[in-house]
Amino acid sequence: MTHPAILETINALGETTLIADPAQIVDLCRFLKDKENYIRLSSITAVDWHPAQSRFEVVYHLHSLEPFRRLRVKTRINGDKPEIESVTSVWRSANWYEREVWDMFGIHVNNHPDLDRILMPTDWEGHPLRKDYPVHGYKYSYSNE
């Protein structure tokens, strides 16, 4: 499989991972769905590698039923002003996963139809799954006393 957005292909533990260029992620996903038959998006999530410079990894798990195989696509994005293009135009199921990524990691998803917090209340401060967010939250933290 060749596409200009694929920077690297890794095979480990029986799973294939593509490292992709975040600027071309929609184009790559469209290609994978149309040409490689990855018709299902299993999940989207992110990993915070704080304090690395390219801090966040956005991870897409794709699934093809015919032939039966799975694929992981990863992109690394900068931590200063994290943002990524939405793939809801490729798979509608991306909608809630991207809202979760925004809610939990504060990665802004551009061109998303309804970007809003999904699990936390709308007036919540901070993004809980970031590594610099304390486990007990800010409100009930005793670390400053």
Next chain:
Amino acid sequence: MNKRPIPYADPISTIEAVEETPASPSAPKRMTLNMGPQHPSTHGVLRIVLQLEGETIISAKPDIGFLHTGIEKQMETLTYAKAVTLTDRVDYLANLSNNLCYCLAVEKLLQLEIPARAQWLRVMMTEFTRLNSHLVWLGTHALDIGAMSMFFYCFREREDILRILEMFSGQRMMTSYIRVGGVALEAPRGWQQVVGKFIRSFPSKVDQYEDLLNANPIWTRRTKGVGFISLEDMLDLGITGPMLRAAGLNWDARKNEPYSSYDKFNFEVPVETSNDVWGRYRVRMREMRESAKIITQALEGMPEGDFQADAPHVVLPQREKMKTQMEALIYHFKIVTEGYRVPAGEVFQCIEAPRGEIGYYIVSDGTSKPYRCHMRTPSFANLQGLPTLLEQTLIADSIAALGSMDFVLGDTDR
């Protein structure tokens, strides 16, 4: 257009039924109706904002997150061995499926070989979980639609299953029976009699449910042709599990990507083509019979041998060994205090849970705590299809359609 704004934005606000002024005198009146989060048919704390035109649903917007407990964040603070207990609490009806998926993922990272007996015990227990989950689904779904006595029949059998789980693990619901490296305890003395007695009588119980429902005119009228959603929509929206199989797609992770020695069992994947609430009911009823078949095979062919892997740095030693062997005591101390280190890497492990595809994405940075553990839960993905499922249906049918999805809100919000 003198519509009043629809107060969607603030999910904490309580929305009363709002009648909107129609755009033109001939246009039908629209109403925004708030359903939940305490509505009994939403099975937990799901809130749906419905837009109605008479009795027809124009749009539905689910609002989730009321049960969010930050399990993914908490898992990052626990060692791999301790984090098993949190996976139980994700989905209170499929605890062992979550245990199994997490353990398979960690074992893949550790590259651990699991003995046959442990694998068969795992299969048997996850199939009991499937029975448990489907029984609760059937009881509550029938209760929603109006067949009250089903609830009592289903919970009668569920009680037996919970007793068996208690016999094996000491706990009825939050069992944490499946651990990294095998299962927590050896099967108790006399388990064959108890499981055998239950599983011999279970098919006749399913017959009983079907006698009560299959020819029941109210049941058939409320389920047949209700809750249609096309297969293409479902695949696009990420819906998995019995809903897909009721639409004619033969996909079951137990067959397509066998894990934990499911390939050694002889069973069928039930597929229906009607793609409605009735079809989903048929699929789950047939799945219960198949699960009973798997448990019977596990009961008859349970291999002898160890119930835990031979990996002293991962598996807690037996209490007896700790009293006589120095090494066992040291390993116990190491595992309980520091935990075992898992080689750096990442895995995405999927299994077939009662509600659909569970996927655990675990990232390890080489320490004894998971760096990141993402759970791809079936209820979260399935609920995303709710607006498409409910559009242009009657509000009375929405209860049947909701029930046929079989979601658990703890599983959705994690």
